[in-house]
Amino acid sequence: MTTIYIRLLEEGTEVFRPTSAEPLEGGLLKVLSTPDYDPEDERWEFVPGTVVKGEKRELDGEEVLIAVDVNRDKYA
């Protein structure tokens, strides 16, 4: 299990929230829910169950893993 940060949408600013992720083969991660997950309160860029890639990013002066689309590099 690892901690990954998910971008929140419709928040008015650029913000990420932490959640757990299950490591999969090929370095992929499966986003897991949080105990207080409420889709009406928070709109996650990747909802629980989505498979994502982890990408290192510095947030608040700390290097963390954020969730990105597994196909992002294909269309970049």
Next chain:
Amino acid sequence: MVLDESGSVINQTDYEPFGATVAVTGIGTRKQYIDKEKDRETGTANHGVRQYDPEGPGFASVDPLWEKYPAWTPYHYSFNNPLGTKDPSGLDTTVGDAILDGLGDAVDGIIHVLTAVTRYEVLDGKSQYSLIDGLKSTWNTATGENGTYAQVRLLVGLGAETTFWATATGGLGAIGGVGKGATQVGRAARMTGKSARAIAKTGTKLADDVVEWTWSQSKGIEKSIRQMNQRGWTRAQVTEAIKSGQQFPATNLVNKGNSAIRYVHPETGQSVVQDVVTKEIIHFGGPGFKY
């Protein structure tokens, strides 16, 4: 009323408005109407520069300041308004205690209302707490010409100036506003001093809740409040964060032309983001959120 050391009443004297004695209970005292000593031979009271006859026509000699009040007889007492004013020195009229209290309430109330969103100074530069003393000379000058009033200059916002006159009657005050910012003062004019104070308290609270920040219009009040609560914020904490939290520039995705600031609450470590222009809170951060 005169009391002895034990607090028992040894004298109570009732007076007519101009000082004529109505009834005396207990032993006689030297000091009588408005605490002035009475000459038992002449029956007049020592009011400093002049003798005053409360049973008769009034002052026994001409007002030294008669040129100041040409419309009045030089023998008048307190502009024929002994309930609202008094003349203890024989020289000039001062404002009675009831009017002082009322005027104080009125001015104080207005000051409270206005200082919820602005700052002020009294004409002579004295502080709010010495407001009465600071305005006394102005009142004296004004008494008899336009009633009793205090003149106060207010600095509203960034240098705009307001002047108003506070008048009081019978313990409560009413305010009339003129000059720049008269609208604000005019609203207050319809209030008595006491009600102005009550509104001032509300105004101060609103200042905490509304003036410094407001709800996001795009998100809506209902959703904003729900998010605030779900993410563990109270209104007071939002205010605290803005007042004393660490600040960081933030991306404004609501009004993209406006800048935004993220404030970190000093105790919880959670953030709120405020639109600098609209003062809206466009984001309530939850525990562990990163930016």
